[in-house]
Amino acid sequence: MSKIILAGAIRGAHLVVNRVEKKINEAIEKFGAGKTVELPNTGYYLPVIYGILGEKISKLEDMPKIIAKCRELLPPEPSSDLWLPYLGAGLDAGMATLWAYDMEEALKYLEDPLPYLVAEDSTDDQLWLGAADDVILRKRGVEFVDGSAPGFAAIVGAAPTNEIAVKLAKELQEKNLYVFLASDNHGKTMSEQLREEGVQLGWNTRLVPFGYDTSAAIHAMGFATRAALAFGGVEPGDYKRILRYNKNRIFAFVLALGEVTDEQYAAAAGVINYGFPTIADSDIPQILPTGVCTYEHVVSNVKYDEMVEKAIEVRGLKIQITKVPVPVSYGPAFEGERIKKEQMHVEFAGPKAVGFELVTMKESDEVKDGLCEVIGPDLADMETGSRQPLAVMVEVSGRKMQSDFEPILERQIHHLLNGAEGVLHIGQRDIVWIRVSKKAKESGLTLEHFGAIIHAKFHSEFNNILDKVQVKIYTEEAKVNELLELARNKYAERDARLKGLTDEAVDLYYSCTLCQSFAPNHVCVISPERSGLCGAYNWLDGKAAFEINPTGPNQPLEKGSTIDPVKGQWDGINKFICGASNNAIEKFNAYSMMEDPMTSCGCFEAIAVLLPMANGIMVVDRDFTGMTPCGMQFSTLAGSVGGGQQTPGFVGISKLYIVSKKFISADGGLPRLAWMPKHLKEFFKDFIIKRAQEDGLGDFYNMIATEENCTTEEEVMEFMTKMNHPALTMDPML
Amino acid sequence: MDENINIDEASCEMIKKAAEEGVEIVFDRAAKMKPCPIGAVGQCCKNCMMGPCRLAGKDAEEKHGVCGASLGVIAARNLMRMIAAGTSCHGDHGRDMAFTLLAAAKGEAPGYEVKDVKKLHKVAGWLDIKTEGREKNEIGIDVANACINMFSQQTGELAYIKKAPKKRQELWRKLGIAQRGIDREVVELMNRTNIGMDQDIDNLVMQGFRCALANGWGGSMISSDIQDILFGTPTPIRGKVNLGVLKEDYVNIVVHGHEPTLSEMIAVVSMDPEIIKYAESKGAKGVNLSGICCTANEVLMRHGIPSAGNFLQQELAVLTGAVEAMIVDVQCIMSSLPKVAECYHSKIITTNRKAKITGATYMEFDEHNAVESAKEIIKMAIDNYPNRGKVNIPHIKTQDMVVGFTDETITYMLGGTYRGSYRPLNDAIISGRIRGVVGIVGCNNPKVATDDVHVALAKELIKNDVLIVVTGCSGITNAKAGLLVPEAKDLAGPGLREICETVGIPPVLHAGSCVDNSRILIACTHMVEEGGLGDDISDLPVVGVAPGWMSEKAISIGHYTIASGLLTIFGVAFPVTGSKEMSDMVFNKYADLVGGKFAFEEDPIKIAELCLKHIDEKRKLLGIDKAQERVLYDMEKRRELEA
Secondary structure: OHHHHHHHHHHHHHHHHHHHHHHHHHHHHHHOOOOEOOOOOOOOOOHHHHHHHOOOOOEHHHHHHHHHHHHHHOOOOOOOOOOOOOHHHHHHHHHHHHHHHHHHHHHHOOOOOOOOOOOOEOOOOOOOOOOOOHHHHHHHHHHHHHOOOOEEEEEEEOOOOHHHHHHHHHHHHHOOOEEEEEOOEOOEOHHHHHHHOOOOOEHHHOEEEEEOOHHHHHHHHHHHHHHHHHOOOOOOOOHHHHHHHHHHHOEEEEEEEOOOOHHHHHHHHHHHOOOOOEEEOOOOOOEOOOOOOOOOOEEOOOOHHHHHHHHHHHHOEOOOOOOOOOOOOEOHHHOOOOOOHHHEEEEEEHHHOOEEEEEEEOOHHHOOOOOEEEEOOOHHHOOOOEEEOEEEEEEEEOOOOOHHHHHHHHHHHHHHHHOEOOEEEEOOHHHOEEEEEHHHHHOOOOHHHHHHHHHHHHHHHOOOOOOEEEEEEEOOHHHHHHHHHHHHHHHHHHHHHHHOOOOOOOOEEEEEOHHHHOOOOOOEEEEOOEOOOOOOOOHHHHHHHHHHOOOOOOOEEEOOOEEEOOOOEEHHHHHHHHHHOOOOOOOOOOOOOOOOOOOOOOOOOEEEEEEOOOOEEEEEEOOOOOOOOOOOOHHHHHHHHOOOOOOOOEEEEOHHHHHOOOOOHHHOOHHHEEEOOHHHHHHOHHHHHHHHHHOOOOOHHHHOEOOOOOOOHHHHHHHHHHHOOHHHHOOOOO | OOOOOOOOHHHHHHHHHHHHHOOOOHHHHHHHOOOOHHHHOOOEEOOOOOOOEEOOOOOHHHOEOOOOOEHHHHHHHHHHHHHHHHHHHHHHHHHHHHHHHHHHHOOOOOOOOOOOHHHHHHHHHHOOOOOOOOOHHHHHHHHHHHHHHHHHOOOOOOHHHHHOOHHHHHHHHHHOOOOOOHHHHHHHHHHHOOOOOOOOHHHHHHHHHHHHHHHHHHHHHHHHHHHHHHHOOOOOEEEEEOHHHOOOOOEEEEEEEOOHHHHHHHHHHOOOHHHHHHHHHOOOOOEEEEEEHHHHHHHHHHHOOOEEEOHHHHHHHHHOOOEEEEEEOOOOOOOOHHHHHHOOOOEEEEOOOOOOOOOOEEOOOOHHHHHHHHHHHHHHHHHHHHHOOOOOOOOOOOEEEEEOOOHHHHHHHOOHHHHOOOHHHHHHHHHOOOOEEEEEOOOOOOOOOHHHHHHHHHHHHHHOOEEEEEEHHHHHHHHHOOOOOHHHHHHOOHHHHHHHHHHOOOOEEEEEOOOOHHHHHHHHHHHHHHOOOOOOHHHOOEEEEEOOOOOHHHHHHHHHHHHOOOEEEEOOOOOOOOOHHHHHHHHHHHHHHHOOOEEEOOOHHHHHHHHHHHHHHHHHHHOOOOOOOOOOEOHHHHHHOOO
8 A cells, every 4th residue: 555655755755855964964064065066057956946946056055945845844654553644745755855866966066076977878988977958958858849759767776687678778769758767776777787788878869877876866857847947938936837747748757677665765756746657567555546646656566568558558648659660679769879880780871972862742653652662782782881872762642742842751761760770860962871780780671671661651740741652772873873963953943942932922921839738838930031949840841730730730820911021020920929829929020039029938949149238149059058148058048038938139049040031130130140159150151151241241250259259248349349240330229 | 321322332331320320411301302293393483472383283284373374484484593593603603713813913812823824825815815925913904804894794795705616606696695794694584584574485595595605605614714824724633532531630621612712722721831730739640631522623633632522422521520620612512511510520611601501600711811711710620620529431442533634634635735636536536436525514412323323324435435524523423433543444445445545544534623514615616626526516426414413503504515516414303394395495496496405314324325326426427437538648638738
């Protein structure tokens, strides 16, 4: 019965809080109370404490008051007879445990050497990754938003054998779930088991080894809490909404492997507060009645081969997976897998060989659905370690197919092929680069399977626009070269067509409410010259998505009559925004960040920020973790921009929007750009130079400061003056 | 001993002792008293002196009173007057509490204070009183005045109506029974039942409902709310019950009645070292406080002070010879107490000017001078200790219990500080683990199988997975039978047992005193608001039962329970059964009007059957009579969920 679990949880909570209190006191003694304590690159402090209590912990001296709050929550252990109700008390004990863990893990960042690797993936020397920073949160958060990651499994303990560990991990990966790993069972951890079996660990394969200690499991909860703050627009301290958001949006669960300790019970009780149930392999008691979680709270004695299915059912999760007929594992979790040279069987195209991919639309009678033909040698015929040419020609037909959709489908090939375990895919068009691992070849993978993947996934994802799909794969150099000419003509044609696609040239824009599963108050309006702020959806994507799913999150929006052509305001769009935001937002200017700008969810790629003294703006993307001239890091800025609010002077954008002709055109456009991170500036070098030429801005590219030139607004001013930046002589922005 | 008396062992000992010592007690009087058969069924009218008219006999239905009143009208007027009396009792209780709060907040009642600020804010919210940035006493004064105004309010509707589910509020407004002011509804009902006034049954019962609502969603609710503000909202706490809680070597003070104002102060003062020292100086080890009836419930669930028993144990406590003083306040105090006490050294101390008894010692309790009043009363009890004769406390093991299950407790215990809600309860009902909820409330009556009607009923229902909520004397009765301990889960059906084990609760939950029946209304409202169980209290698989009722308060409670939408089953007798027209009204037509109705049944097992039948009907209407399908959520479905 649950008394055993909750009594264990309460005992465990006392143990943890006592231990952490001691550690805090020791740290204060060692470093002094004023010592800064923080997790790497986050604007959310110690996220669980910040989210639930609204308390910002940034110094050691902030911690004792949280310990006092833990103690307020800690109940006595239930008595053996005549006990008082223990469920609520046990959940409170669990919450206290989470706060204590949040602090215990933060203290680890004061240790030297640092027990964690601050990176996306584990290395051979450093397995444990600790807390995810805000870059990872936002990047991965998008996958939770669009459903490509339906949830996460937090695994504590270790499987009885390495083989079971690998099987469990793979099954979870195949279900597209993230797997967060922490805590040991009698000294052994599942992370170590996976590493022993050569499984690649890190955010890129969705198998994230947080840490050896049970306390490291808090990083899963930190991620979940920050998702509510970043994407859900929840105010720190609004614990009701944080927890409801997690129950109803983040479909996570705990798998407890091996004997469950009091401390693990305490952690599990804490996690139940978030609506995340525990599924255990051991014969612990169960808590089956529902209500705090959506369904059961603790289910035990589950066999390993039923565990993932059971967990998904208990969490109330529905995952639709298209079965892809390949002899290797398949799913987005394998997209981030690396294939090192020594693991590689062959590589195709890339910098040193020719290759491309092309999707074209054909008449129905020209396409034989399901045809997957390999013209030339297949994987088995190729010498290991060799470099090969490759042409992937996909031909599709369908009554609703349009040539505009060709590039959309073509772009899918990247993640579709990458999803196969043992296949690495980089780039697109004629800059594609593919590697196939020895292991995959040994498993029986052939190039024909590439065709099978594309066929199966195109049908499942684009069923509404496609009727037939055939794939021809060429591996003879002469033929590939011959077809390449044809492909390049096609690419040029497309580029020319896209250029003519302006906001004025169309009557319909598209809404995007995909994020509303995560950011309930935000709506994107996507026009040809302004893609969604996540960077993942442009106008053509919106158009295709509407054809694919007419009742889905992308709906056509009649622009209606133009209210202001300069600011980009249309009455049809206003009406829509007003309704979609529950009358919170009455109007919106597409081309201004100063007056009624577009709202932001939490998934923006970059943020444009007014620099008032400079009479210009800066743009910072989420990969830049340093300080910016506006005095805030991206993570801090993001916290004040998201959540579906209009914040004049701040706007979340896609990176590509920077080089659009409509980039804050009402506020002066590109010439306002005074500062951006170096890597972003270099990424857009050619585009910026081209745009500057078109607008007669001369050597504008070099007038844009980066972190190498300055990090304060004063310094930006100096730099601008030195470079004679055009913004200095423009009309005042404010 | 009368074979009808089915009561706990400790009481049996004392009943035997009474017989041996020739002391007449309630059971003797009940045995001797043949209830008036005409009055029992509502056929007698003594509202004017043209009568009293007795409309008895085979042709009673055709008879009329001297004024021309039909049997139905007479039965209805009698019943309605009982409502008015009951509402006035709980109303006056609430009024006294409101004045105490006012005095405390003004600093005019030393010893009392706003203890539960959270509850104060909650109540202020219902009364549209601003709390932000305001000091607690400032808010307390406004809350007290707003409550006092609810008594004198003449028009509109009571603010507390807003606490009910929306659909129910609309129904009350539509029927014109939304209560305007507590005193006004009592006065109007008394007026309407006078000779030559409202003689249309359909019209009359509507005012009955309105007057009852002024109790349940008025006086009683004010009482519970303000008591929480002044003395703290109860949380689960352990306690002990039966006459064995009296202690041989201590000065035994028993508090009895209904209002906790004095008893709270006595509880505090009895711990005073000066008082303990004084007790020691008289040869006692200290002061042992215990309670009887609802005053016991109040101090039990806030301080764990043991309960010596319920209404029917009041004389028996005195019979132990160990009670130095029984301090009584209001309601349910037997006139016989001073007479029984005469045989021993015990002092019966009346304290409320509204409830004096000839032969008792009157020591007025003034809340403006509470500490001194309490000290004086306790000292008098201590002074009485040396006068003790032979002491005979039943050597039966006292029974343990866990009490204090208020609406707030339920919310907390089902999810803690951060996830507390009614969701797990609603889920348990929807899944069928809990089949339904039955409130067993009200008095004990020596006319029926005393304890057993409550206990047999509770046992039968928990066996059938029905969660029980008890208040008042029913609470103490079930406690004596050992049903209020968490281990009693083993007597429950598998579904209810699983819930008890999950949460750590007994299958029978003690929700407080008889004014705390209003807490059950709030709990029902939360069940509705939580979702999945319909949109009105009348949709819930919930029943109210008063199997051993005797007080007019029970009739008022029964009517507000019915007006709130619930089936309410009464045992003992029902005072309109002499009229077919009025029987049809209360047992059938009430349901058409307000969703709830009365049922009458004496046998506890048959009452349980009625409860289960009603619960199953409601479950069917809700579509939860069969297993619920598990909904799995994809991304699209998730967007429909609140976030």
